[in-house]
Amino acid sequence: MSDNYERLIPATVAFDERGTPMSPAFGDVYHPAWGALEQARRVFLHGNSLPRRWQGKDSFTVCETGFGLGNNFLALWQAWRDDPQRCARLHVLSFEAHPFARQDLGRILAGSLPQPEKALASQLVAAWPPLLPGLHRLEFEGGSVTLTLAFGSVARLAKQACAEVDAYFLDGFAPRVNPDMWTRGLFGQLVRMANQGATAATWCCAGEVRRGLRDAGFLVSKAPGFGGKREITVATLRPGMGRGHAARPPREPALVVGGGLAGAGIAQALALRGHEVTLLDPVFAGGLGASHRGHIAAAMTPVISRDDDIRARLSRAGVSRALQRWQGLPGDARPWRCGTIELVPDAREASRCRDALAYLGFPDDWVGWLDAPEASRRAGRALACAGLWFADGQRVQPQALLEALLYHPRIHCKVGRAARLQTDGAGLWRALDAQGKELASAALAVLANAGQAAALLATVPGVPRLPKVEAIYSLAGQVSYYSGGETASLRAVLAGDGYCLPPVDGRSVGGSTYLQDAAVSEVTLQGHLEINKKVAGLLNVVPCRIGQLPGPGDGWAGWRAAVSDRLPVIGPIDDVPGLWLACAYGSRGLSWAALAGDVIAAALDHEPLPLERELLRRISPR
Numbered sequence: 230m231s232d233n234y235e236r237l238i239p240a241t242v243a244f245d246e247r248g249t250p251m252s253p254a255f256g257d258v259y260h261p262a263w264g265a266l267e268q269a270r271r272v273f274l275h276g277n278s279l280p281r282r283w284q285g286k287d288s289f290t291v292c293e294t295g296f297g298l299g300n301n302f303l304a305l306w307q308a309w310r311d312d313p314q315r316c317a318r319l320h321v322l323s324f325e326a327h328p329f330a331r332q333d334l335g336r337i338l339a340g341s342l343p344q345p346e347k348a349l350a351s352q353l354v355a356a357w358p359p360l361l362p363g364l365h366r367l368e369f370e371g372g373s374v375t376l377t378l379a380f381g382s383v384a385r386l387a388k389q390a391c392a393e394v395d396a397y398f399l400d401g402f403a404p405r406v407n408p409d410m411w412t413r414g415l416f417g418q419l420v421r422m423a424n425q426g427a428t429a430a431t432w433c434c435a436g437e438v439r440r441g442l443r444d445a446g447f448l449v450s451k452a453p454g455f456g457g458k459r460e461i462t463v464a465t466l467r468p469g470m471g472r473g474h475a476a477r478p479p480r481e482p483a484l485v486v487g488g489g490l491a492g493a494g495i496a497q498a499l500a501l502r503g504h505e506v507t508l509l510d511p512v513f514a515g516g517l518g519a520s521h522r523g524h525i526a527a528a529m530t531p532v533i534s535r536d537d538d539i540r541a542r543l544s545r546a547g548v549s550r551a552l553q554r555w556q557g558l559p560g561d562a563r564p565w566r567c568g569t570i571e572l573v574p575d576a577r578e579a580s581r582c583r584d585a586l587a588y589l590g591f592p593d594d595w596v597g598w599l600d601a602p603e604a605s606r607r608a609g610r611a612l613a614c615a616g617l618w619f620a621d622g623q624r625v626q627p628q629a630l631l632e633a634l635l636y637h638p639r640i641h642c643k644v645g646r647a648a649r650l651q652t653d654g655a656g657l658w659r660a661l662d663a664q665g666k667e668l669a670s671a672a673l674a675v676l677a678n679a680g681q682a683a684a685l686l687a688t689v690p691g692v693p694r695l696p697k698v699e700a701i702y703s704l705a706g707q708v709s710y711y712s713g714g715e716t717a718s719l720r721a722v723l724a725g726d727g728y729c730l731p732p733v734d735g736r737s738v739g740g741s742t743y744l745q746d747a748a749v750s751e752v753t754l755q756g757h758l759e760i761n762k763k764v765a766g767l768l769n770v771v772p773c774r775i776g777q778l779p780g781p782g783d784g785w786a787g788w789r790a791a792v793s794d795r796l797p798v799i800g801p802i803d804d805v806p807g808l809w810l811a812c813a814y815g816s817r818g819l820s821w822a823a824l825a826g827d828v829i830a831a832a833l834d835h836e837p838l839p840l841e842r843e844l845l846r847r848i849s850p851r
Contacts, residue, residue: 235381236588237360242336257402259298282395284316287318288318289396290393290836302353306349309374319374322394323379363379366378367553377390377839390841397419413444423472425471432458483499486677491814495825496634498827499639506639521785521787524627524628532544539844546840568721570616574725579615594620604616607721609731610718624722650674679701682810705786706741707751710736712736741760789815789818790812797811797821800829809829
């Protein structure tokens with residue numbers, strides 16, 4: 230249960246008498262009249278000794294306390310592009326309580342920037358996320374430049390962010406109108422995230438700000454100002470404070486156990502960052518996508534809850550990550566963003582859903598309410614009831630997706646079943662078969678083998694007892710395939726009690742069944758009958774009108790691994806360096822796959838994490 234929901238209030242477009250963008254809510258301008266980019270270069274870059282301080286480094290992280298129109302980010306990005314000695318990877322974490330809508334941001338930036346920054350602004354606007362509270366990870370330059378946007382109040386989100394910061398841009402509105410951006414509590418959170426030698430710079434010279442930085446742990450001084458500002462404030466973290474340099478070298482080789490969606494998501498995220506990845510699973514004897522061979526299609530859809538609980542926030546983050554990661558894939562591997570209609574046939578439940586939408590205030594182009602005629606139009610067939618519309622709902626072809634994710638020069642798929650996992654004490658993990666023969670080894674190990682993770686983890690000496698992992702259980706289940714009939718015209722995912730997907734090459738998928746304590750997972754007549762009833766309910770027809778009852782070969786069966794709270798288990802094993810878990814995805818393997826990969830890879834490579842600390846705690850193996 231999440232009890233601290235904050236509705237996101239977008240910024241509104243306004244200008245002062247000189248044409249400078251301003252915030253009516255705070256009565257302050259976003260930048261001085263003499264220029265946003267000039268301020269960014271002179272105050273924030275020069276005040277933090279950039280680009281000199283990032284030169285020759287593998288990565289460098291900047292944290293900004295007010296994104297505004299993004300001018301500081303654009304100036305920083307352009308300076309990185311212009312520097313032949315730039316760091317290999319530049320990461321930016323930026324807080325914004327009142328973000329602009331995409332079209333407003335694009336309109337303002339288009340008329341105020343010189344050509345180099347204007348070209349970067351076009352990329353920024355194209356990648357701009359929907360205005361939803363929480364963290365949004367954007368990637369540019371093939372992933373070499375990342376921007377993690379924290380939408381919501383800085384007082385709350387600064388406590389939730391995870392980053393290892395080298396430089397701070399303190400750029401909130403003036404303390405007299407926006408004091409929350411300059412509190413000692415906030416400065417304390419900045420120190421929590423700071424690396425040794427971290428610096429800060431701001432145009433603000435108020436005595437209370439300088440004292441707050443000093444009390445938090447910074448050595449504070451003044452530097453000459455310009456453009457009407459006599460002085461600016463610069464600061465350096467006191468010696469002995471902050472995070473030390475990472476002991477592990479960057480981009481170490483990794484061993485991932487498990488060749489399904491969980492393992493593929495992790496392998497791709499690591500490989501994209503330069504890690505060599507060995508993926509181990511006996512299923513590869515049948516090919517890269519063999520774990521989902523014959524699985525025609527599956528659905529991926531976010532969920533909402535009235536209080537925006539943990540599951541809803543994780544689901545939202547997961548679907549967003551999948552969109553970022555997978556929309557560039559070729560052909561059938563690219564998920565089709567067709568949208569999902571979650572049908573709500575009960576009038577009382579419909580009222581609750583509409584009340585939740587009003588309370589949450591999410592943008593209509595992300596989730597909205599459809600009456601029955603509009604739902605029917607979007608579905609491509611007549612529907613009997615209204616429902617929720619999720620624009621980011623997707624139809625995925627799992628086998629093609631797996632083949633594309635794993636077809637990467639740094640990913641090496643190997644046939645083998647790990648029976649034991651050992652570490653040699655020198656930082657090397659070794660996977661052994663039942664006879665004790667080494668199958669693969671690497672400096673990092675990730676167990677992404679679903680229901681088998683607990684047993685393999687138990688073979689590792691020194692692993693603390695993990696009741697959550699020990700309680701993972703497996704569920705068998707099947708889907709059914711339909712040709713023609715009532716499903717042929719579907720253009721969106723239908724969900725409710727069960728689901729039905731738009732057809733792939735003339736065949737639609739309906740689902741699904743859940744069988745606990747099953748000895749095998751197989752397609753059965755009883756399963757077809759159960760699914761037939763669910764699909765008929767969604768389509769508002771009698772079961773016999775769906776089409777010919779699927780036969781033994783007209784479906785697919787597999788396993789799900791889950792824990793009682795239906796959240797995934799993702800994170801490091803305490804006190805066992807280099808060992809990670811990514812399992813218990815339940816029926817949302819697609820929703821968690823890309824997100825888990827980026828959570829693990831970002832932590833290993835010292836990037837800002839794409840999830841809040843509260844969410845990371847809830848999915849940790851502990």
